[in-house]
Amino acid sequence: MVGGGLAVVTLRNIIHSAVAMMICFGSLAGMYALLGAPIVAAAQVLIYLGAISVLILFAIMLTQAGDANLPAPFHRQLPIAIVVALAIVGLVGWAVVQTDWGLAVEAAGAAVDEIATAIFTEYALPFEIISLLLLVAIIGAIYLARRPEEDERAN
Amino acid sequence: MGIQGYLIVSTILFGIGAFGFMARRNAILMLISIELMFNAVNLSLVAFNAFLPPDANAGAVFALMIMAVAAAEVTVGLALVIAIIRTRQTPEVDQYSDLKE
Numbered sequence: 001m002v003g004g005g006l007a008v009v010t011l012r013n014i015i016h017s018a019v020a021m022m023i024c025f026g027s028l029a030g031m032y033a034l035l036g037a038p039i040v041a042a043a044q045v046l047i048y049l050g051a052i053s054v055l056i057l058f059a060i061m062l063t064q065a066g067d068a069n070l071p072a073p074f075h076r077q078l079p080i081a082i083v084v085a086l087a088i089v090g091l092v093g094w095a096v097v098q099t100d101w102g103l104a105v106e107a108a109g110a111a112v113d114e115i116a117t118a119i120f121t122e123y124a125l126p127f128e129i130i131s132l133l134l135l136v137a138i139i140g141a142i143y144l145a146r147r148p149e150e151d152e153r154a155n
Numbered sequence: 156m157g158i159q160g161y162l163i164v165s166t167i168l169f170g171i172g173a174f175g176f177m178a179r180r181n182a183i184l185m186l187i188s189i190e191l192m193f194n195a196v197n198l199s200l201v202a203f204n205a206f207l208p209p210d211a212n213a214g215a216v217f218a219l220m221i222m223a224v225a226a227a228e229v230t231v232g233l234a235l236v237i238a239i240i241r242t243r244q245t246p247e248v249d250q251y252s253d254l255k256e
Contacts, residue, residue, distance in 0.1 A: 014181055018187065021191070028198060031198060032198075032201055032218075035161065035202060035204075035205040037201050037205065037215050039215055040197075043219055048190075048194070048222070052229050055230070056183065056190075059236065062237060063183065063237065077177055078178045081173075081174050081177035082174065084173065084177060085171070088170050088173055089166055092166045092169070093166050096162045096163055096166060101157065101158050118212040118216055119216055119219070123220075126216075130220055133223070134227050137226075137227035137228075137231050138230065141230045141234035
């Protein structure tokens with residue numbers, strides 16, 4: 001999975017990067033299943049592997065001019081980016097290693113029907129807010145992605 | 156594998172995402188890197204829920220909500236990127252220099 005993630009940021013061809021992203025997300029779904037969260041694993045497969053990957057692949061196909069001359073993949077910020085990313089990994093990794101996880105024992109995962117009940121009772125308000133957020137996002141995306149010519153015709 | 160293993164994997168994934176966001180020049184790849192960081196945080200939430208549960212359902216519900224928000228984010232983000240690419244004719248972010256002095 002980490003290999004897939006590394007491939008995402010290092011491969012030169014952006015379509016290869018997107019496929020590596022799908023591999024990475026797929027193995028993340030496996031990790032969720034290992035952690036006893038089958039509903040999150042299923043949502044990962046549906047949302048990320050199914051929806052977001054296809055969306056990103058479509059965006060790449062729409063914008064790719066043709067891969068005859070691939071531009072240099074990296075910014076001139078590359079050295080700073082390496083340093084900052086290593087600093088983040090080092091700092092958080094150090095915190096993870098230093099912490100005493102003595103109390104942490106693997107608990108049994110919650111059953112799917114329990115989670116469903118919790119979403120619609122205890123977490124009903126966030127659920128509704130998220131549905132509103134998704135609606136707003138869809139409308140905003142349609143507005144943004146509209147071609148300017150159509151804009152003039154509408155006026 | 157204990158909680159440490161999952162958290163370290165999540166940290167590395169987050170670092171890769173941050174690196175990709177800062178170092179790549181393609182706007183769509185920057186969005187993909189943001190997705191990687193979202194997934195890293197999601198993994199750590201699910202790991203914490205599996206090992207130190209405050210309540211058996213909280214972690215899974217949190218992860219599902221984050222996925223929904225990430226889906227909304229990537230929708231708007233891709234629409235913005237496509238609109239920018241249509242006007243600028245390039246996905247390279249370092250050529251977006253209109254606001255440069």
